[in-house]
Amino acid sequence: MLDLFLGNFFSAPVLFFVLGMLAVAVRSDLEIPAPMPKLLSLYLLFSIGFHGGVKLEQGDMNLQIVLTLLAAVLLAFIVPVYCFFILRLKLSLANAAAVAAAYGSISAVTFVTADAFLASTGKSYGGHMVAAMALMESPAIIVGVLIVRLNASKGGGGKVKWGELLREACFNSSVYILLGSLLIGLITGEAGYKDLKPFSDGIFKGVLCFFLLDMGLVSARRISGLLEQGWVPWLFGILAPPINGMIGIGVAWLLGLSHGDALMLAVLAGSASYIAVPAALRLAIPEANPGLYLPMALAITFPFNIIVGIPLYDVVISKVLST
Amino acid sequence: MLDLFLGNFFSAPVLFFVLGMLAVAVRSDLEIPAPMPKLLSLYLLFSIGFHGGVKLEQGDMNLQIVLTLLAAVLLAFIVPVYCFFILRLKLSLANAAAVAAAYGSISAVTFVTADAFLASTGKSYGGHMVAAMALMESPAIIVGVLIVRLNASKGGGGKVKWGELLREACFNSSVYILLGSLLIGLITGEAGYKDLKPFSDGIFKGVLCFFLLDMGLVSARRISGLLEQGWVPWLFGILAPPINGMIGIGVAWLLGLSHGDALMLAVLAGSASYIAVPAALRLAIPEANPGLYLPMALAITFPFNIIVGIPLYDVVISKVLST
Amino acid sequence: MLDLFLGNFFSAPVLFFVLGMLAVAVRSDLEIPAPMPKLLSLYLLFSIGFHGGVKLEQGDMNLQIVLTLLAAVLLAFIVPVYCFFILRLKLSLANAAAVAAAYGSISAVTFVTADAFLASTGKSYGGHMVAAMALMESPAIIVGVLIVRLNASKGGGGKVKWGELLREACFNSSVYILLGSLLIGLITGEAGYKDLKPFSDGIFKGVLCFFLLDMGLVSARRISGLLEQGWVPWLFGILAPPINGMIGIGVAWLLGLSHGDALMLAVLAGSASYIAVPAALRLAIPEANPGLYLPMALAITFPFNIIVGIPLYDVVISKVLST
C-alpha cells in the first residue's frame, strides 16, 4: 500500500508538480508564460474528451452508464448543499456558498492526473466518465448562486442574470471543449483516433508534466494568501476531498462500477474547481472573496488529491469492491 | 458522391472547425489565446513546406512542373483582374480592388485541409504544388494596388511605396516560411525528414484540428459584421470559389496534371487570402474597408471551401480527368 | 573534414537558424510571437535535463564524473577572470566584467545543438554533462559582480544584494528546470522515459529547428547595434569561443573524457550566455551596457559556435583524443 503512494509520488507528473511548488519556495523566477497554461489545459481537455468519445464509440450504451451519469449529476447538486451548511458555521453567506460551489464542481486536471495514474496501474475506465465530468462541472455554480439569492436580504447587490448564468454553466469553455471533443471522438471513432494519436496520445503525458509544473507554481503562490485566513480553509480543504471521495466510492459501489470508473467518480466527487467556478462566481457572487475559494481549491485540495487523494481512493476501492 | 461530402464533413478537422463556429453561436467563452493561432499557422506552413521540399527532392524536375508553376502564377495575375471587373459593378473602386486581390491570392489553411482530405482518400500530390502556393500568394496584392492607382483620381491619398510593397509581397512571413522550409526540405531530403517526422508529420493532423477550431471561432465572429453589408458579399463569396476552382481544374486538365495536383490547383484558385493580403492592403489601400474583404474571405469562402469546396472539386476532377 | 562542416551547415537545425537570420536581412515580417520562444527554450531545457537524468540513472557514478564536474566549475570561475583582464584593455570596468561574465557562463541552446550534431554523427555523451552545464551557468555572474565591486571606487551605485544574487545564481529558471528535470529523470529512470518519450524525444529536433529559427531572427536583429561598437566585440566574439573551446578540450584530454563528453565540455567552455547572465547583470551591474554584452554573445558567438565552432571542436577532438 505504501508502494502505491510512493509509486504515485515518484511518478513524473507528480514530481513535476512538486518541482513547481519548490520553485516558489526557493523564489526561482521559473514560470510558464501566459497564455501557455491556458492552451495546455485546452489541449488536455481536448485529449481526454476525444479519447473518451472514441472509447464510448467502441463500448455500447447500457443502463449502468445512464445510471452513472444520473448519479454524477445528483452528486453535483447535493455535495454543494451539504458543504454549504457545514461551511456556513464559520464563513459568511457569500463565502460559504462560493466555497461550497467550488467543492461541488470538479477539477479536470485532477481527473487527467488520475487517468495517468490509472494507466500506470494497468487499469482503465469508461469513456462515459468523461461525460460525467462535463455534467458535474456546472450544477454547483447554480446551486451556489441560488443559495445566496434565497438567503440574501432583499435589495442587496444587483440582480442575477439567470439566462447568462445558465448559458455560461452549459457552454463555458471547459465543458464545451470536453463535450465537443467527446462528440467528435464518438463520430470519428477508431479511424479518427488513429490519425490524431501522436498528437492526442503521444505527447499527452509530457504535456501533463509541463502543465503540472505550472500548477505547482500557481498553487504554491496562492498558499501565502491563505495563511491569513486561519485554520478553517485548511481543515475543510483537506477533509472535504476524502469525505466527498468516499461518497463517490459509495455511489460507485451501489451502482456496481468497475475499479477504474469508481476511481474516476471518487476523483470527481473529491476534487474542487479552480477554473470554471471561480470565473462564474466572480461575476455572480462578487461579494465572495476570490482570495478564499480560489486558493482553497487550488493550493490545498488540488495538491492533496494529486499527491495523497488519488492513491488513497484507489486503495479504498480495492478494499471495498473486492468485498 | 454524397459519401465523399459526408466523409469530409465528419472528418476530425472539419468537425473541429464546426465546433468552433458553434461555440460563437452559443456564446461560449472558448478561445485559443493569442498568439497561439499565429504559431500554429507558422507550424502548419513549416510542415507543409518542409514535406513539399522532401517530396520535390525525391521526384525529378520536369517540363510539366515548370508549366504548372507558370500557370499558377498566371492564374494569380488573371483571377484578380476579372474578379475586379465583376465586383466593380457593385462596390467602390477600393473595395472592389481589395476583394479581388483577396480572391486572387490563396488560403494556406485551405490548402493544408485539402492535404489532409487527399491523404484520407489515399491520393497524394507533388511537392511543387507547395511552391505553386507560395508563388500564388502575392501577385494579387500587386494587381490590386495597381488597379487602384491606375483608376484613382490624381492627388488622392499618399503615394504607394512600390519598393516596400514588392518586398512585402515576396518576403511576407507566410511566403517566407513556406519557401524556406521547402528549400530546407529539398536540401536535407529523406534523412532530414526522418529526423523531424514526429514533429512535422506526427502531430500535424492534431495541430490542424486545433487550428481549425480557432478558425471556426474567428470566422464565426466575423459573420455578424457581414450582415450589414447586404447580399453582394455572400453571393460573391460563395460563387467565386467554385468558379475559380473550375478555372483551376480547367488549367489542370490542359496540363494533364494528376488527380492530387489538380485538386491542389483548384483549391489554390478557389480560395481567398485572409492573412497576407489583408495585412498588405491595410497599408496599401487604406480606403478599402477591412470589414468587407477580410470577413468575405474568412467567414464565407473559407468555410465554404472546407466543408463543400474541397469534396466538390474532388468529384469534378474525378469526372473530368477520367474523360 | 570539409564534409563535417558542410554536413553541419546543411543540417536542418543550422539551416533554420540561417533562415531566421536571412529573414532579418530581407526584412521579412516573420517572427515567432512572444512568449513562445521562452516556452520552447523551457521545453528544450526540460528535454535535455530529463534525458540526462535518465542516462545518469543507467550509468554509474565514478571518479571521472566527479572530476569532470569539478573541472567544469573550475573553468566557470577561471574563464571569466582571464577574459576580464583581456577585455579591460579596451573596455570600461563594468563592460569588461559583464562581457567576461557572459563568456564564462554557457549557452544551453548551443549545448542542445551540439547534442543534435553529436547524434547525427552517431556518438553520445554522458548525462553528467547536463549537470556540468547547470553548474557552469552561474559562477561567472558572481565573478563578474565581484570584479566590479573590488575595483569600483567607493560610493558608486547602490549596494549589491549578495543574498539575492546568490539565490538567483542558483535558482534562476534555466538552472532550476535543468537540474529539476535531471533529478526527475534520475528518479523515474527508464520507465518514466518510455512514457514521456514522444514528447521529450520525438518532437525534440523539430522544436529545436523552430527555436533556432527564432534565434536566427533575434541574433540578426542584434547585429546592427553592434556595428557602432567598433571591431573589439567582433574580434573577441569570434576568438573567445575557439580559445575557450580549446581550453575545454585540454581539460577533457587531461581527464581522459570520451569524444562526446569532450565535445560537450568544449561547447560549454566556448559558448557565452545571453539569457541567465544578462538577466542577472541588468540588475547587478546596471552601469554595463546591455547593448554590448548581449549582442556579443547572441549575434556573434552563438552563430559562430552553431555554424563553425561545433564541427571545429569535433575535428580537433578527433585529432587530439586519437593521440
Place this chain on the structure above:
Amino acid sequence: MKPVKRVEIITNSVELQEIESVLDEMKVSGYSIIPGVTGTGDRGRVEGDELTGVCTNVYILIACSDTEAQKITEAMEPVLKRFGGICLISEATYLTHSSD
C-alpha cells in the same frame, strides 16, 4: 485640436463585456482596451497567473466630451462598487482623423 476628457477605467477583466455594452449603448465615439493588466487595490493582489482570467484586470481609455464623461462615470459607479476597480478623469486635447 479640441479639448476632451480622458476617462480611464481599470477593473477586473470579467467585467469588460458589461462595460463595453454600456459604452456601446451610450454610443461613445470610440474607446481603447489594454488587456493583461495586473495590480493591487482594496481587493488584494491581482496576479494575472490564473488559468481563468479571473485574476487579470483590464484598462479602458475613452476620449470623450464632458457630458459623455459625466454619463460614463455615473454608469460606472455601481459597477466599480460591486466589482472593484478605479475610474480616473483628466483633461486633454484631441487630434483625430475626423477632426476638421
Place this chain on the structure above:
Amino acid sequence: MKPVKRVEIITNSVELQEIESVLDEMKVSGYSIIPGVTGTGDRGRVEGDELTGVCTNVYILIACSDTEAQKITEAMEPVLKRFGGICLISEATYLTHSSD
C-alpha cells in the same frame, strides 16, 4: 521635475513602423509602446483576434517638449486621417534619470 507634454497615439498596429520612423527622424528623446490594444472607433471594432495583426491597435506614449508635441501632431495628422486612430495631448511633470 519639469513640465512636459504627454502625447498619446492609438492607431492600427500596421502603422507602427511608419510612426516610429517619424519619431526617430524627429529625434524625440524617447517613447514607449504598448502592443495588443483593441478598441472601437469610426472604423468599427478592432477585435484583436485575427491572424494578421491587422486587427490590433497599438498605444504610443511620448513625453516631450511643447515644440516636439507640436511637430508630432502635425506629422500624425495625415497618418491618422489615412489610417484612423486618435492622438491626445495632455500636461504632466517629468522626473527622469537624466534630469539634473
Place this chain on the structure above:
Amino acid sequence: MKPVKRVEIITNSVELQEIESVLDEMKVSGYSIIPGVTGTGDRGRVEGDELTGVCTNVYILIACSDTEAQKITEAMEPVLKRFGGICLISEATYLTHSSD
C-alpha cells in the same frame, strides 16, 4: 469624485519587483501594471524580443494623493537614475468603489 495625482512610471521590467516592494512598503492604496511595453530612450531601443525579459519595459500607474506622489517620486529618483526609465505626474479626478 476627488482630485488625485496620476503617477506613471516606465522602466525596465527587471526593476518591477523592487518598485512594487517600495510601493507596498509605502502602503499606497493601489496601483496597476501593464507588462510587455517596448520603447526607446537614452539607453537605446528596448525591443522586447529577447528570451530574458531583460529587454522589456513595464508601465506602472498609481492614482494617489499629493503627498504619496511626492514620496513615490523621491523613492523613484535613484532607481530611475540607476536603471533608466521615466516618471510622469499629472492631475486627474478619481471615482472609486470605496469613495463615498
